[in-house]
Amino acid sequence: MNDAIKALADRLIATGHLSKEEYCALIDGRDAETAEYLAKAAVAVRQRYYGTKVFVRGLVEISNICKNDCTYCGIRRSNRNCERYRLTAEEIVDCAVEGYRLGMRTVVLQGGEDRHFTDDVVCGIVRSIKGKHPDMAVTLSLGERSRESYRALREAGADRYLLRHETASEEHYGKLHPPEMSYQNRMRCLRDLKELGYQTGCGFMVGSPYQTTENLAGDLAFVEAFQPEMCGIGPFIPHHETPFANEPAGSVELTCFLLSIIRLISPKVLLPATTALGTMHPQGRELGILAGANVLMPNLSPVGVRKQYELYDNKICTGEESAQCIACLAARVAAIGYEIVTDRGDFAKDE
Numbered sequence: 001m002n003d004a005i006k007a008l009a010d011r012l013i014a015t016g017h018l019s020k021e022e023y024c025a026l027i028d029g030r031d032a033e034t035a036e037y038l039a040k041a042a043v044a045v046r047q048r049y050y051g052t053k054v055f056v057r058g059l060v061e062i063s064n065i066c067k068n069d070c071t072y073c074g075i076r077r078s079n080r081n082c083e084r085y086r087l088t089a090e091e092i093v094d095c096a097v098e099g100y101r102l103g104m105r106t107v108v109l110q111g112g113e114d115r116h117f118t119d120d121v122v123c124g125i126v127r128s129i130k131g132k133h134p135d136m137a138v139t140l141s142l143g144e145r146s147r148e149s150y151r152a153l154r155e156a157g158a159d160r161y162l163l164r165h166e167t168a169s170e171e172h173y174g175k176l177h178p179p180e181m182s183y184q185n186r187m188r189c190l191r192d193l194k195e196l197g198y199q200t201g202c203g204f205m206v207g208s209p210y211q212t213t214e215n216l217a218g219d220l221a222f223v224e225a226f227q228p229e230m231c232g233i234g235p236f237i238p239h240h241e242t243p244f245a246n247e248p249a250g251s252v253e254l255t256c257f258l259l260s261i262i263r264l265i266s267p268k269v270l271l272p273a274t275t276a277l278g279t280m281h282p283q284g285r286e287l288g289i290l291a292g293a294n295v296l297m298p299n300l301s302p303v304g305v306r307k308q309y310e311l312y313d314n315k316i317c318t319g320e321e322s323a324q325c326i327a328c329l330a331a332r333v334a335a336i337g338y339e340i341v342t343d344r345g346d347f348a349k350d351e
């Protein structure tokens, strides 16, 4: 680590802010020593608010039917070789109840943009989960919807919403998505979610096709400005039935470096060590936690559909039942000196 990089790292640690040019210099000029230096600082600030706690959110993959055609995604509508499924409302509520029984106090309902899941249908599911377990936080991750829809879901009891911005560059966004999707609408959705009082998660892929260092610096500047409660980042992994089948995957090392930076920008942010990170490296999720992440999302979906929710190739955790998946994560977390906690894991309040 040369003096210029050390000075940037120290200023990021002290202020939680750098300019886009400085983020570029830090990313391009990093070495193993820089990564270790930032990871240590990231772990120290996380320690202040969350100690060694790692929060678990049970993920229920409710449908792989999607009206969109995102170029990177394995369940895009153009993929004719994807066996489609949709869970019933009853199955979804059962998964949440099973998660509760296993100790989880947050459930994430994620799916493709499936027209079946109208406001009435989703509101019914949210009300049913909240009716059975009022102390369970319900997080939705159902893509782009209207402001009125987000409002209805919020009024039904949804607490949080995850919608990755994917890239904070309009030009790069256009290279990853079909023309009928727009960066402007994505940003409108994120603004609406925040204004409606959701704890909101944004995020992006690391190493997506055409991504430049400037794009990543833009993503970091966006995280600074938007101040999300959650931020999901993971390596891009090609899916064989997409136009990006032959593109290289993103790196675990750079993902971990960015996790540390995001932790320093936003000390209290809830930051998952993603399944994609675990797919790219046998200890990927542990490496993510050691870089500053503090959330894990074990799979709560019925085992029979897990392989079909294939956003990218070789996804892990497709064979284990929910209880095994949680036990596996708890053991992994304990082995690196952290502890799984089952409470709601809300964004830390100011002291």
Ligand code: 5AD
Residues within 6 Å of the ligand: 072, 073, 074, 163, 164, 166, 204, 205, 234, 235, 236, 237, 238, 239, 276, 311, 312
């Ligand atoms: N590789 C890695 N992540 C992906 N996602 C979608 N496709 C891929 C892929 N091929 C991510 C997107 C999306 C989230 C649910 O999964 O960022 O928002």
Ligand code: FES
Residues within 6 Å of the ligand: 298, 299, 316, 317, 320, 324, 325, 326, 328, 329
């Ligand atoms: Fe799912 Fe290990 S976390 S099997």
